[in-house]
Amino acid sequence: MAGLRLDSAGVIKMKTLDDALLHLQRIHGIVEQYAIAVKREQPSSVFAMNLRRQLPTLAENLKAQFGMVAEQVTSLNLASSRGSSENQRVRTLREGVAQVRQALEIAATQTKDRHALKDDKGSDERAADGSGERS
16 A cells, blocks of 8 residues: 555645644753752743744744634743743643643644545556546
8 A cells, every 4th residue: 555645735735734744843852951940040041032933923924724722822922921830831832732632642643634636546547557547
């Protein structure tokens, strides 16, 4: 069996999801650096500012095709900027990143299901050997 084939809309959506997953990996790395800085009681405001710049960019990239996931990212950005302790903020960010990753994986599965091209293998074989033609 050959690899999964998608129609053009599916290919565009999968490209968006792949880019979003890469961006989310970068955000996850920042969150973990933030957590280490908080644990070691080092200055952590740089990481918080970086997250406040990165999260809206991810939401904007997802907004066109995946509005619900973009809303999750936006709510994560709002939750991370609320006034709470640093430990609570790190916990919120970790949970939010996990939720967004799960939503992106679900969106990828649904996109593959909805946009898969159906191969009509039997008609391809008949056309190749000419037996499917009428005289």
